[in-house]
Amino acid sequence: MTGKMQSNLNGLTRRKILIFGGLGFIGSNLAHRCLELGAQVLIYDSLDSHSGGNLFNVEDIKKDVQLHFHDILDFDRLVHHITNQDIIVNCAASTSHPFSMREPSIDLDVNSRGVVNILDAIKRFNKDAKFVHLGTSTQLGRLIYQPADENHPEFPTDIYSANKSVSEKYVLIYSRAYGIRATVLRLSNVLGPRATINSPEFTFNNYFVGLALQNKQIRVFGDGSQKRNVIYVEDAVEAIVQVCMEDCGNGETFFVAGDEHHSVSQIAEATVKYIGAGEVIHVPWPTERKAVDIGDAIISNRKFKDTFKLVPRYNLKSGLIKTGEYFKTCLDKYL
Numbered sequence: 001m002t003g004k005m006q007s008n009l010n011g012l013t014r015r016k017i018l019i020f021g022g023l024g025f026i027g028s029n030l031a032h033r034c035l036e037l038g039a040q041v042l043i044y045d046s047l048d049s050h051s052g053g054n055l056f057n058v059e060d061i062k063k064d065v066q067l068h069f070h071d072i073l074d075f076d077r078l079v080h081h082i083t084n085q086d087i088i089v090n091c092a093a094s095t096s097h098p099f100s101m102r103e104p105s106i107d108l109d110v111n112s113r114g115v116v117n118i119l120d121a122i123k124r125f126n127k128d129a130k131f132v133h134l135g136t137s138t139q140l141g142r143l144i145y146q147p148a149d150e151n152h153p154e155f156p157t158d159i160y161s162a163n164k165s166v167s168e169k170y171v172l173i174y175s176r177a178y179g180i181r182a183t184v185l186r187l188s189n190v191l192g193p194r195a196t197i198n199s200p201e202f203t204f205n206n207y208f209v210g211l212a213l214q215n216k217q218i219r220v221f222g223d224g225s226q227k228r229n230v231i232y233v234e235d236a237v238e239a240i241v242q243v244c245m246e247d248c249g250n251g252e253t254f255f256v257a258g259d260e261h262h263s264v265s266q267i268a269e270a271t272v273k274y275i276g277a278g279e280v281i282h283v284p285w286p287t288e289r290k291a292v293d294i295g296d297a298i299i300s301n302r303k304f305k306d307t308f309k310l311v312p313r314y315n316l317k318s319g320l321i322k323t324g325e326y327f328k329t330c331l332d333k334y335l
Helices: 025-036 075-082 097-102 104-125 159-178 204-213 233-244 264-275 302-308 316-328
Strands: 016-020 040-044 066-068 087-090 130-136 181-187 217-221 227-229 252-256 261-263 279-283
Touching: 016 025, 025 040, 025 233, 075 104, 087 104, 087 233, 097 104, 097 159, 104 130, 104 159, 130 159, 130 233, 159 181, 159 252, 181 233, 204 217, 204 264, 204 316, 217 264, 227 264, 233 252, 233 302, 252 302, 261 264, 264 279, 264 316
Parallel strands: 016 040, 016 087, 040 066, 087 130, 130 181, 181 252, 217 279
Antiparallel strands: 227 261
């Protein structure tokens, strides 16, 4: 564990928080944290199979939250639930890069049109709410300088990343044009409990965890030398919570990333070492995956740390150890 992260822990007491995608990886961890801080939590999720939602993610808090199974494409439903919320966080997304290439229209609906629905509902019915939208570091595509910051050009290489880039711009437009208190956080390779670990369609690092827990081979494409930042989910959630309570980031975008970067091979080897089983093998790149790979993706988190005075507490080792401890107690719920 590294560094120290502190925030105004009383800032969410009795606040009403709506989490779109609250049954997914990030959303469910956020729901747990907000409840700890005294918030009133409403979870809104369609349980779309391409978004990683899992009812077990809220098994221990389901009596403490309001849970609604709806789609962000249903504008009338959005309006009904957005009204009177103090804070709205959009964790909802179709998150699979490969699926976005196979079904671009579905990805467009969820990751772009759904975000416009949320924004328009806020503009028309709850302009006083604070809105936090989650983006992704893959919006940038192949980097032209590293570490990449928020000023880096965006040339996404897959449909998911393109739609996340577009939806971020919608958020910033609505913030500046209509005075909505909105902030975008681009997350980079989040690791941790409640992730989808049974499919390569989602984050590679959490899929590696699932393979290691089953004593299976971790297949790394090529030499696996491409570098990535990894951030443990508690650090990512603490960043979201802090932004929910601050107004200094309205109309802006921030990277939320770990301090360290590792090659994909190093992440795989560390997963085997600290999760406790499996082996790493190298295989040729599948043609369709090589076409959208972005190479090294080293991200700077300097702007976020300077603005919100928060630093990640976990490194790759400590994050993997905590992740393994969680899944070993309930692995059957995630396979």
